[in-house]
Amino acid sequence: MSNIRFEQVGQHFGDRSVLHDVNLNLTEHRIGIVGANGSGKSTLVRMINGLVTPSTGTVLVDGQNVARHARDVRRKVGFIFTNPDNQIVMPTVQEDVAFTLRRRGLSPAEVAERTAAALEQFGLSEHAEHPAHRLSGGQKQLLALAAVLVAQPATIVADEPTTLLDARNARRIGDLLQTLPQQVIVVTHHLHLVEEFDRVIVIDEGTVVADGAPAKTLAAYRTLLLA
Amino acid sequence: MTDNVRSSTPTRRILPARDLAQIAIFAALIAALGLAGPLNIGPVPITLQSLGVMFAGAILGPRKGSLAVLLFLVLTAVGLPLLAGARGGIGVFTVSPAAGYLYGWLLGAFVTGYLTARLLPKYPFWPALGATVLGGIAAVYLVGIPVMALNLGLPLWTTLGLNVAFIPGDLIKVVVTVLVARQVHKAYPGLIARPLKRRA
Amino acid sequence: MIGLYSPGTSVVHRAPTLLKLFLLSLCVLLIGTSPDPLVIGGAAASVGLLFLMARVPVRAAAAQVAPILLVLLVAVPIQGLLSGWTIAALMAGRLIVAVALAALFTMTTTVTAVLEAFQTLLHPFRRFIDADRVGLLVALTIRCIPLVADIVREVIEARTARGTQGSLQSIAVPVVVRSLYAADALGEALIARGLDD
Numbered sequence: 001m002s003n004i005r006f007e008q009v010g011q012h013f014g015d016r017s018v019l020h021d022v023n024l025n026l027t028e029h030r031i032g033i034v035g036a037n038g039s040g041k042s043t044l045v046r047m048i049n050g051l052v053t054p055s056t057g058t059v060l061v062d063g064q065n066v067a068r069h070a071r072d073v074r075r076k077v078g079f080i081f082t083n084p085d086n087q088i089v090m091p092t093v094q095e096d097v098a099f100t101l102r103r104r105g106l107s108p109a110e111v112a113e114r115t116a117a118a119l120e121q122f123g124l125s126e127h128a129e130h131p132a133h134r135l136s137g138g139q140k141q142l143l144a145l146a147a148v149l150v151a152q153p154a155t156i157v158a159d160e161p162t163t164l165l166d167a168r169n170a171r172r173i174g175d176l177l178q179t180l181p182q183q184v185i186v187v188t189h190h191l192h193l194v195e196e197f198d199r200v201i202v203i204d205e206g207t208v209v210a211d212g213a214p215a216k217t218l219a220a221y222r223t224l225l226l227a
Numbered sequence: 228m229t230d231n232v233r234s235s236t237p238t239r240r241i242l243p244a245r246d247l248a249q250i251a252i253f254a255a256l257i258a259a260l261g262l263a264g265p266l267n268i269g270p271v272p273i274t275l276q277s278l279g280v281m282f283a284g285a286i287l288g289p290r291k292g293s294l295a296v297l298l299f300l301v302l303t304a305v306g307l308p309l310l311a312g313a314r315g316g317i318g319v320f321t322v323s324p325a326a327g328y329l330y331g332w333l334l335g336a337f338v339t340g341y342l343t344a345r346l347l348p349k350y351p352f353w354p355a356l357g358a359t360v361l362g363g364i365a366a367v368y369l370v371g372i373p374v375m376a377l378n379l380g381l382p383l384w385t386t387l388g389l390n391v392a393f394i395p396g397d398l399i400k401v402v403v404t405v406l407v408a409r410q411v412h413k414a415y416p417g418l419i420a421r422p423l424k425r426r427a
Numbered sequence: 428m429i430g431l432y433s434p435g436t437s438v439v440h441r442a443p444t445l446l447k448l449f450l451l452s453l454c455v456l457l458i459g460t461s462p463d464p465l466v467i468g469g470a471a472a473s474v475g476l477l478f479l480m481a482r483v484p485v486r487a488a489a490a491q492v493a494p495i496l497l498v499l500l501v502a503v504p505i506q507g508l509l510s511g512w513t514i515a516a517l518m519a520g521r522l523i524v525a526v527a528l529a530a531l532f533t534m535t536t537t538v539t540a541v542l543e544a545f546q547t548l549l550h551p552f553r554r555f556i557d558a559d560r561v562g563l564l565v566a567l568t569i570r571c572i573p574l575v576a577d578i579v580r581e582v583i584e585a586r587t588a589r590g591t592q593g594s595l596q597s598i599a600v601p602v603v604v605r606s607l608y609a610a611d612a613l614g615e616a617l618i619a620r621g622l623d624d
Contacts, residue, residue, distance in 0.1 A: 049619060050618075051615055051618060051619060071621075071623065074618075074619065074621055075621070078619075079616075079619040079620075081612065081615070081616060081619075083612065085574060085577075085609075086574075086609055086612035086613050086615075086616055087612075087616040087620075088570060089566075089567055089570055089613060089616060089617055089620065090566050090567070090570055091566055091569040091570045095566065096570075099620065100620050100621060103620075103621045103622070104621070131573070132570065133570075133573035133574065133577075147620070148620070151621075243623075244614040244615075244617045244618045244622050244623065245610065245611060245614030245615075246614075247563075247564065247567070247614065247617065247622075248567070248609075248610040248611070248613035248614035248617060249607065249610040249614075250564065251564055251567040251568040251570075251571050251610075251613070252571050252574075252575060252606050252607070252609060252610040252613070253606075254564075254568045254571070255568050255571030255572045255574065255575045256575050256602075256603075256606055258568075258572050258575075259572055259575045259576045259579055262572075262576065278599075282599075282603065286603060298564055298565070298568055299568070301545075301561070301565060302565060302568060302569070304541075304545075305538050305541040305542050305545065305565075306431045306432060306533040306534075306536065306537075306538050306541055307431070307538060307569075308431050309572075314490075314491060314494065315431055315533065316431055316491065316529055316530055316532065316533025316534075317448075317451070317529050317532060317533060318491070318525070318526050318528075318529025318530055318532075318533065319529075321455065321525075321529065322455055322459075322522060322525035322526055322529060323494075323495065323526060324495070324498045324502070324522070325498075378522065379498070379502045379506070379518060379522070380506060380510075380514070380518040381502060381505060381506060381509070382509065385505055385509070389501065389502075389505075403595050403596055403599065406596045407596055407599045407600050407603060410596075410600045411600060411603050411604055411607070414600075414604050415604060415607050418607070
C-alpha cells in the first residue's frame with residue numbers, strides 16, 4: 001500500500017488543458033477511476049509512476065516527489081496498460097516475466113525461481129517457453145499482470161485493463177484485481193468492475209467531479225452520462 | 228518500503244526508451260516486409276525489404292534509421308532467416324555476391340536520413356526524391372556493386388551492367404518512400420530531430 | 428528463437444562457437460586467396476564431409492545455397508568469356524564452398540550461441556557498445572516482428588473489407604503510423620517496467 005497525493009495538479013499541452021485543480025489523497029485498498037474518453041483519467045494515473053510529468057503541481061508517492069524520484073516510485077507502483085500486446089517486450093512468456101526481475105539485480109537462479117512461481121500463480125506454466133504473441137488476449141493480459149506482480153510492487157495501477165478483452169476474460173481479470181493484496185487503482189469503463197471498490201473517483205473535463213463510495217459516485221456518473 | 232536516498236531518473240528519459248522502441252519496431256518492419264515475399268510489378272519481382280530500409284532512413288532519420296537497419300542485419304547475421312527468401316546467417320554478410328548491398332543499406336539509411344533531416348518540416352517532393360535516390364539507390368549501389376564484383380571476380384563495369392535491371396524497381400520504391408514519408412511526417416511530426424546547424 | 432538452426436548432436440554442432448567462427452574465416456580466407464584448383468577441390472570435399480557428419484536436412488541446406496547458383500548462372504558465362512573458363516570454374520567453386528560452409532555454421536549453431544559469441548567478440552569494445560542493451564534490442568525486435576506482422580495484416584484486411592484494393596502507398600502509410608504508435612506504447616511499457624533502473 002502506498003500513500004499517493006496529488007497537490008494542485010494540472011496538465012496542459014500547449015493551450016489545451018487536460019487536467020486542472022486535481023487534489024487527491026489516495027490511501028484506500030481499491031480505488032476506481034471512471035470518466036468519459038478524453039476526460040483526462042489516463043493522464044492522471046500515468047502521473048502516479050512518472051510516465052507523465054504534471055505541468056503544474058506535484059504528485060507524491062509515500063512522500064517522494066514522482067517527478068524527481070521516478071525510479072524509486074516505479075519499483076513501488078506497477079502499471080498495467082490497456083493493450084497487453086504493447087506491454088509484452090520479450091519474445092517468450094518466460095523471458096517477458098524475467099525481464100522485470102533481470103533489471104533488479106537478482107541472481108539468475110532467483111530470477112528463474114520467481115519467474116516460475118509467477119507463471120504458476122497465473123496458470124501460464126505450460127506456456128512458459130511459447131512465443132508470447134501466440135497467447136490469447138486474456139492470457140496476454142494475465143502475462144502482463146504476472147510480469148508486473150513478480151516484482152512485488154505495493155500498488156498496481158491499471159489503465160482500462162479489460163477494455164480489449166471478451167466478457168469472460170474481462171471478468172477473470174476483474175476478479176483477479178479484486179482479490180490482490182496490493183493496493184489497486186483501476187481506470188475503467190466497465191463500471192461493474194469497481195462497484196465493490198472502497199472508493200470511486202469520477203473525472204470529467206479534466207477535474208474531479210465526484211469522489212467517495214461507489215454507490216454514490218457511480219450514480220452521479222450515470223447521471224452525468226445522461227446529461 | 229524504505230526510502231532510497233540515491234537520486235533517481237528524471238522522466239525526461241522517456242525519449243531514449245521511445246527511440247529504442249522505434250528502432251526495434253522498424254527493424255521488425257524491415258523483417259516483416261521480407262517475410263511477405265516479392266511483389267510482381269511487370270516483369271520485375273520487387274522485394275519489399277529494401278523499401279523498409281528506405282523507410283527507416285526517410286522516416287526515422289540518420290541515427291535511429293541506420294540503427295534500425297543495423298539491428299535487422301545483426302538479427303540476420305546470428306542466423307534468423309529474415310532476408311527475403313528466408314535467408315540469413317553469416318554467409319550472406321561475407322562471401323555472398325550480394326553481401327555489399329547489406330552494408331550499402333546501412334550507408335543508404337544514414338544518407339537518406341541525413342538528407343531528409345535537412346528537408347523537414349517542409350519535405351518538398353523533388354528534393355526529397357533526390358535525397359532518397361542518393362541514399363536509397365546511389366549509396367546502396369556504391370557499396371553493393373564493388374563487393375559483388377569482388378566476390379564474383381568480375382570487372383566493375385560488367386557488374387554494374389548486371390544491376391541495371393534492378394533500377395526501375397528501386398525507382399518505384401523511392402517514389403513510394405517519399406509519398407509515404409511525407410504523409411507520415413505530417414501525421415506524426417517530430418520523428419527526426421532537426422539538425423543543429425541551420426542557415427540564418 | 429529457432430531461426431535457421433537445425434538441432435543435432437554431431438561434433439559440428441557441439442564444437443565451440445568461437446572455434447567454428449575462427450575455422451570458418453580461416454577456410455574462407457584460404458580458398459579465397461588460393462589459385463590452386465586442388466585446394467578448392469579439397470575444401471569442397473571437406474565441406475561435403477562436414478555436411479554428412481552434421482546430418483543437416485538436405486532441403487534446408489539447399490535453400491541457403493540455391494540463390495548463389497542463380498547468380499552464378501549469369502556470372503559464370505560472363506566470367507568465362509572475359510577471362511577464361513578455368514577461372515570462371517574456380518570462382519564458382521570458391522563461392523559455392525564458402526557459402527555452403529557459412530550455411531553449415533548457421534545451421535549447426537543456435538541463435539543464442541551466436542549472440543553470445545558476438546557479445547564475447549564485442550567485449551574489447553565494451554566502452555562503446557553496451558552488450559546488454561544490444562541483447563535487449565535483439566530480443567525486443569524479435570518480439571516486434573509478430574506485432575508488426577499483425578499490423579500489416581489488419582491494415583490489409585481493413586482495406587479489403589472496404590472493397591478498396593489500395594495502392595502500396597495507401598497500405599504503407601497506416602502500417603507505418605500504427606507501428607509508430609505501437610512503438611510509443613512499447614516505449615512507455617519499457618519505462619514502466621524499469622528499463623532505466
